[in-house]
Amino acid sequence: MTLVSDAPVLNALGKVAVHGAAEASTALSKWFGRGVRVTSDGFESVPFESLNAAIGEPERIVVAVRMPIDGEITGDILLTMPEEVAMTLCDLLMQQPPGTTTSIGEMELSCIQETGNIVGSAMMNGLVGWLGVTAAPGPPVVLHDMACATVEPTLVEQASVSDEILLARTDFLMDKLWLEWGLFLLPSPKSSALIAKRCESDQFERFESVINSVAASGAMNASQALSKWFGASVRLRTDGFVDVPLDELESMLGNPEEPVAALRMNVTGGFLAESLLAFAEPVALSLIDLLMGQPMGTSKQLDDAGRSCLQETANIVSSSYVNSLCSWLGVSATPQAPQYQFDLAAAVVAPILLEQAKVSDSVLFTRTDFLMDGHWLDWIFLLVPSPQAMDQIRKMCE
Amino acid sequence: MGITHKLGIAGINAIKRPDQIRTVLGSCIGIAVVDIDAGVGGMAHIMLPAATGPTESPGKFADTGVDALLERVLAAGARQNRLTAKIAGGAAMFGDGADSGIGSRNAQAVKERLEKHKIQLVASEVGGNKGRRMCLNPETGEVEVQKIGQEATIL
Numbered sequence: 001m002t003l004v005s006d007a008p009v010l011n012a013l014g015k016v017a018v019h020g021a022a023e024a025s026t027a028l029s030k031w032f033g034r035g036v037r038v039t040s041d042g043f044e045s046v047p048f049e050s051l052n053a054a055i056g057e058p059e060r061i062v063v064a065v066r067m068p069i070d071g072e073i074t075g076d077i078l079l080t081m082p083e084e085v086a087m088t089l090c091d092l093l094m095q096q097p098p099g100t101t102t103s104i105g106e107m108e109l110s111c112i113q114e115t116g117n118i119v120g121s122a123m124m125n126g127l128v129g130w131l132g133v134t135a136a137p138g139p140p141v142v143l144h145d146m147a148c149a150t151v152e153p154t155l156v157e158q159a160s161v162s163d164e165i166l167l168a169r170t171d172f173l174m175d176k177l178w179l180e181w182g183l184f185l186l187p188s189p190k191s192s193a194l195i196a197k198r199c200e201s202d203q204f205e206r207f208e209s210v211i212n213s214v215a216a217s218g219a220m221n222a223s224q225a226l227s228k229w230f231g232a233s234v235r236l237r238t239d240g241f242v243d244v245p246l247d248e249l250e251s252m253l254g255n256p257e258e259p260v261a262a263l264r265m266n267v268t269g270g271f272l273a274e275s276l277l278a279f280a281e282p283v284a285l286s287l288i289d290l291l292m293g294q295p296m297g298t299s300k301q302l303d304d305a306g307r308s309c310l311q312e313t314a315n316i317v318s319s320s321y322v323n324s325l326c327s328w329l330g331v332s333a334t335p336q337a338p339q340y341q342f343d344l345a346a347a348v349v350a351p352i353l354l355e356q357a358k359v360s361d362s363v364l365f366t367r368t369d370f371l372m373d374g375h376w377l378d379w380i381f382l383l384v385p386s387p388q389a390m391d392q393i394r395k396m397c398e
Numbered sequence: 399m400g401i402t403h404k405l406g407i408a409g410i411n412a413i414k415r416p417d418q419i420r421t422v423l424g425s426c427i428g429i430a431v432v433d434i435d436a437g438v439g440g441m442a443h444i445m446l447p448a449a450t451g452p453t454e455s456p457g458k459f460a461d462t463g464v465d466a467l468l469e470r471v472l473a474a475g476a477r478q479n480r481l482t483a484k485i486a487g488g489a490a491m492f493g494d495g496a497d498s499g500i501g502s503r504n505a506q507a508v509k510e511r512l513e514k515h516k517i518q519l520v521a522s523e524v525g526g527n528k529g530r531r532m533c534l535n536p537e538t539g540e541v542e543v544q545k546i547g548q549e550a551t552i553l
Contacts, residue, residue, distance in 0.1 A: 048408040048455045058406070058422040059531060061546055066492055141492045145546055149424030149529020152407060152445070153491045156425065156500055159408070159445045163454040 020185070021170055023126035024119050028172075031118050032092065037173040038119075038183075039237055039369070045164045051155075055080075056182060058148030062086075063104060065116025065142050066154060069124065071135025073191035076154040077123060079116040080147060081181045086112050104144050113142040119183060127185075131195060154186050161189045171237065173369075214328050215241055215366045218321035218383070222368075225316045230290065230372065236317075236381075237369040244363055260284075260380075261302055262348040263314035263338035267322050270331025272386035274352035275321065277314040277338075278345065283378045284310060307340050314338040321366070321383050329392060345380075355386050364390065402533070405441050408457040412440035412470035413536060420533035423487030425501040427460070427508050427524065430534040430541050431467060431483045431517065433476035439536030440471040446500070447507035460507035468515060483517050484541045484553045485509075486532045488524035501525065521553035 021040040028036040052058055063086040067077045081089070087101040090108045093115070094101075101108060120137045128135050143150050158165050170183035187195060219236040226234040262278040279287065285299040288306040291313070292298075299306055318335040326333050341348050356363045368381040385393065400416030407426065413419050415437035421428050423443070432439035442463045449459040456462035472478060485508055488501035505524040512519050521541070523530070528545040535542075544550035 048458070049406060051408075052404075052406040058404070143491060145424070145491070145529040146422045146531065148407065148422035149489070149491060152424035152426050153500065155407065156445055159458050160450065163458075 020123035020126035020168075023129075024122040024170070024183075027118050027122035028115075031115065032174065035174070038170055039173070040168055040170045043166055043168045043185075045166050047164045048159075051165060052148070055151050055184075056147055058146065060147045061145070062147045062150060063109065063112045063142065063144050064147075064150035065113055065120070065140045066150070067116065067120040067137040067140045069135055069187075069191075070138050071128075072133040073127075073131070073135045073187060073194060075157075075185070075187040075191050077120040077137060078151065078154050078184045078186070079112075079119055079181065080150060080184075081112070083144065085181065089115065109142045109144065113140050116140050116142065123183070123185065133194070151184070154184070157188050158186065158192075166192055171371075214325055215321075215383075217328075218324040218366070219368060221324050222317045222320035225320050226313070226370075229313065229316055232372055235371040237371065238366055241364055241366050244365070258345050259342065260345045260348060261307075261310060262341045262343070263311055264341060264348070264352060265314060265318045265335040265338045267318070267333050267335050269326075269333030271322070271326055271329060271333035271392065272389050273322070273325075273333075273384060274355070274386070275318045275335060275383045276349065276352050276381070277310075277317055278348060278380045279310070280378055281342075287313070302342065311338040311340065317381055318383075331392075349382070352382065352384050356384060356390075360387070405443050407443055408445055408455045408463075410440070410442045410457040410463065410467050410470060412438065412467075412474040412476075413534075414438050414474060415535075415537040418533055418535050420531060422529060422531050424489055424491045424529045425487070425504065427485055427487045427501075427504045428530075428532040429464065429467060429483060429485050429508055429512075430532070431471055431476075431481050432534065432536050432539045433471070433480040434536070434539045435480055436475050436477065437536050438471055438474045438476040439534050439539075440467050440474070440476075441532075441534055442467040444504055444508060447503045460504060460511050464508065464511040464515065468517070478515075478517075481517050482520045482539070483512050484521040484534075485519065486523045486530050486541065486543045486553070489526050489528055489530070491527060491529065493527070523551065523553060 018040050021038040024038040025036060061083045062080045063083055064078060064080040069075045083104055086104060088098060090101040090111045091098050093111050117140045124137050155165055168185040172181045215238045219238040223234055223236045258280055260278040260280055261284040262276055265275045267273040267275060284302060286296055288299045288309050289296050291309045315338055322333055322335055353363050365382050365384040370379045403411055403413055403417060403419045405411055405419055405421040411419060419441045421441060421443050427444045429442045442457050444460050444463045445458045447460050449462045453462060456466040488505040490501050509519060523543050531544045533542045541553040542550050543553060
């Protein structure tokens with residue numbers, strides 16, 4: 001028996017986790033005094049045999065903070081990080097040079113405990129606001145032990161009634177670096193049912209949850225294809241589709257005046273869209289070095305060979321997304337050969353938004369982050385469905 | 399030199415010498431059973447005292463877990479009358495209040511189930527508030543138990 005295995009419900013639940021993660025970003029950025037971004041893949045239902053893969057190496061020594069959730073929904077929030085990551089974090093919070101903290105004592109534990117408290121409380125605020133329930137995290141308890149030993153007690157309640165564990169996982173980026181933290185949200189069985197019920201009600205539009213799951217499956221396809229292409233582990237993260245008013249667009253796209261190398265691909269066939277992959281020039285050059293197997297810094301300018309490397313990369317990303325959209329819509333469509341442009345960011349992005357802008361004051365598109373071997377890559381990928389394609393998607397959802 | 403099999407949460411596995419098997423335990427109980435003469439042993443990673451209904455993961459519960467573990471080691475060539483058991487784990491990781499004593503209830507349930515099958519429990523290291531790494535060598539029947547920052551003990 002499983003708590004929730006219905007895909008649309010899991011997708012709807014995902015919105016809850018994403019909302020919690022957004023609150024946590026704001027709170028952590030304040031606490032650290034620098035930009036922290038917290039993202040979540042949403043909820044997944046993990047069978048026991050796959051749990052170790054989900055929670056990380058079981059014997060690794062971690063510092064973990066557990067917060068019980070109490071109120072109309074109950075469950076646990078658990079923040080874990082390897083002890084060496086915890087030490088770096090303590091240096092940062094105590095404003096010491098990196099490497100100063102060399103062991104985990106009372107002081108370090110209380111630093112991490114407070115960090116856990118901030119993340120957990122923000123996550124809960126996001127959750128209860130979104131769900132319209134009252135619940136709050138109880139006092140955090142901090143542990144210094146093996147990863148598996150700290151996670152186990154939080155699984156017991158779900159395990160008593162289910163053969164899979166329903167959990168939401170979260171990633172943390174600070175100053176564009178991936179932090180090796182794990183944040184797990186584990187609702188109790190009774191609360192899972194309540195959350196799922198709320199998610200099914202009218203306030204959560206099916207359209208949104210469907211296109212977000214399509215975006216997530218596109219990102220997963222692209223992760224596999226790019227990992228093969230680079231011979232390194234590449235992971236794509238997407239917040240799903242976002243609907244952004246035109247006047248807020250620029251702030252979403254980083255620095256609009258930065259010169260970027262961009263590959264624009266028209267998607268034609270049974271599904272019309274525009275897609276764009278863009279990199280700042282230095283990022284594009286190091287990507288070319290990586291793909292050509294040459295030392296970093298070898299490429300000095302974007303020549304023909306370099307461009308075709310970038311074009312192939314763009315083709316892979318775009319095709320992966322289009323394939324997952326098409327298989328869901330039951331149509332066939334293909335991205336056309338990528339057109340290369342080198343120009344200011346705002347200048348290359350504007351043309352692909354035109355079709356939607358003609359009929360709407362906001363633009364709906366997917367935004368994607370790229371992580372390679374744990375490092376954040378400064379790439380932008382946008383997929384912008386045409387207005388006709390959006391009607392197609394809406395029809396499918398009815 | 400054999401290989402060391404890793405056992406996950408709610409896992410059950412049987413092995414033969416020269417292989418070994420290990421797991422990490424918090425509030426859960428690790429049960430190691432061994433028939434030294436046959437060089438066959440096995441381990442289960444139990445989360446809860448008793449099953450409340452049918453389950454696809456028998457390793458979660460003390461009752462279904464012990465039964466399934468015995469089936470596996472007997473199928474691998476062990477003889478029931480030569481089997482002995484050792485257990486470890488059952489810590490109150492987050493204090494007794496938070497875990498409602500699940501560790502000690504797990505330990506009790508495992509002991510009762512072993513008794514029911516007339517398997518002798520020859521050693522145990524349960525309780526406390528620290529996680530444990532547990533490793534079984536079916537060649538010698540030794541079970542090594544280690545908490546972080548402490549020397550390993552041999553059961």
